[in-house]
Amino acid sequence: MREKILSMILALSMLCAFVPMTASAETYEDYLEYWVNEDNTVTISKCAKEVAEVNIPSEIEGATVTVISGDTFFKCVDLKKVTIPSTVTSIGYDTFLGCTSLENIVVDSENKNYISEDGVLLTRIKLNLFNILRQRQV
Numbered sequence: 163m164r165e166k167i168l169s170m171i172l173a174l175s176m177l178c179a180f181v182p183m184t185a186s187a188e189t190y191e192d193y194l195e196y197w198v199n200e201d202n203t204v205t206i207s208k209c210a211k212e213v214a215e216v217n218i219p220s221e222i223e224g225a226t227v228t229v230i231s232g233d234t235f236f237k238c239v240d241l242k243k244v245t246i247p248s249t250v251t252s253i254g255y256d257t258f259l260g261c262t263s264l265e266n267i268v269v270d271s272e273n274k275n276y277i278s279e280d281g282v283l284l285t286r287i288k289l290n291l292f293n294i295l296r297q298r299q300v
Contacts, residue, residue, distance in 0.1 A: 190222050198225050205229040214240050214263075220247035220270075232256050239263055248272035253283075258292045267292065 187195040187207055193216070195208035204227040209216060216235075220227055227247060232254025235241055241261045246253075248270040258264060269278045276291070277284050283292040 190219065194218070196222060196227075198223070202226070203228040205231055206234055207231050208233075209235050209238055209241070211238050212240055213238065215243045216241065217245045218247055218250065220249040228252065230254060230257055233259075235261050237261070242266065243268070246270065246273065246276060246278075248274070251275050253291060258283075 187197055189195055193210040193213045194206055197205045197207055199205060202225045204222050204225045206218060206227060206229065218227060218230065226249050228249055229252045230246070230250060233256065234254065235244070235258050236256070237260035239260065239262050241258075242263050243266040244258075244264070245268045250273060253276065258267075266281075267278045267283045269276045269283070275286055277286060282290055284290055
């Protein structure tokens with residue numbers, strides 16, 4: 163009997179190892195959802211749809227903000243301005259898709275990965291990530 167119980171406990175613990183554990187996202191300033199990663203960095207994952215201006219912080223609860231995931235601002239039609247700190251090292255694909263009112267993306271001049279020029283969000287090597295003017299014409 164004891165072996166059966168131990169076998170069942172072992173089987174359950176092995177099964178749990180394959181089930182992804184997810185924690186709920188936390189909220190910053192009532193409009194940004196984020197995750198704190200294992201390496202003590204923060205991923206911004208979602209923004210409230212009705213926000214017109216977003217100033218992404220460089221740090222939340224002592225953890226450095228490094229990632230803005232794809233779809234974070236998806237269809238935030240009221241969004242007009244986003245400020246990105248120097249600490250952001252990764253911006254997901256299509257992050258600003260559907261942001262039809264977006265007029266200004268400001269990137270901290272100390273950011274080593276991204277810049278903003280004439281309404282275009284670029285990587286430092288000038289790869290176009292998001293063109294505000296093109297988005298308005300669509």
